[in-house]
Amino acid sequence: MATAEEIKARAREIMAQDLPEDYNPDLKDDEQLITEGGVDSLGFVHVLTKLEGEFGAHVPDEEWWDAKSLDALAEVILRNIQE
Numbered sequence: 001m002a003t004a005e006e007i008k009a010r011a012r013e014i015m016a017q018d019l020p021e022d023y024n025p026d027l028k029d030d031e032q033l034i035t036e037g038g039v040d041s042l043g044f045v046h047v048l049t050k051l052e053g054e055f056g057a058h059v060p061d062e063e064w065w066d067a068k069s070l071d072a073l074a075e076v077i078l079r080n081i082q083e
Contacts, residue, residue: 002055002081004074011070014050019043029070048073057081 008029015023015037022038033039039047048067052059057080059067067073 002078004071004078007051007055007074007077008070010054011047011051011073014047015039015043018046018050027070031070032068033070033073034068051077052080055081 012023012025012027016025019039022040022043024036024038027033027037031037033044033047034041044067045064048059048064051057051073055077057077059076059080063076063080067076
């Protein structure tokens with residue numbers, strides 16, 4: 001089973017690789033992805049859907065915007081991993 005740290009590390013890799021102009025490498029785990037992280041809403045959707053696929057999760061639409069930071073994103077993915 002994945003850990004929160006693995007999910008956050010993979011999210012950082014995705015942002016650095018796929019959103020290099022927007023990604024803030026100094027982003028802290030509890031900071032807002034869209035404001036402090038420099039990730040726009042489309043970039044956020046990209047990161048979340050990639051994580052869902054890689055970790056076997058299905059995050060319900062109503063929970064998507066709960067994932068405002070890397071910490072919250074990891075929590076949402078872990079909570080919604082399909083077994």
